[in-house]
Amino acid sequence: MFFYTYVLQSIRDDKFYIGYTHNLSKRIEEHKDGKVSSIKSRLPIRLIYYEMCTDENDAKRRERYLKTTQGRRFLGLRLLEYGRKRKALGSRR
Numbered sequence: 001m002f003f004y005t006y007v008l009q010s011i012r013d014d015k016f017y018i019g020y021t022h023n024l025s026k027r028i029e030e031h032k033d034g035k036v037s038s039i040k041s042r043l044p045i046r047l048i049y050y051e052m053c054t055d056e057n058d059a060k061r062r063e064r065y066l067k068t069t070q071g072r073r074f075l076g077l078r079l080l081e082y083g084r085k086r087k088a089l090g091s092r093r
Contacts, residue, residue, distance in 0.1 A: 003059035005066065006050040007075060010042035016075075017045065018066045020059040024050060049079060 004024040008017040008031060017039045021027035028047055034040045053059040065071040076083070 001054075003053045003056045004050050005053065005059050005062040007048050007066065008039065008045045009048045010039070011044045011046060012042055015042060016048075016072075017042070018063055020056075020063040022056070048082060049075065 001022060003020060003022050004027075005020045006018070006024060006027070008019075008028075009015070010017070017031075019027070030036055031039055031045055032043070034043060039045060051059075051062060053062065066075060
């Protein structure tokens, strides 16, 4: 079994949501269907990044790290081209 740490971005306000799960596709559908209260008001969302782990504790630890300042810097560098493309389009969507 695999565990996933993932990053969603709200299309509405460009804010990120970071989580972990053992079933990524099901969890994304739950988010999109408004079944997750913490992001329900920020729909629609898109999956912009995920990592796969073989251990649940590793995925949880990674989630906690990505929520830190250092982790957000890592994501900014990891998704550098994604950010550049969005800026080049001149759009938030």
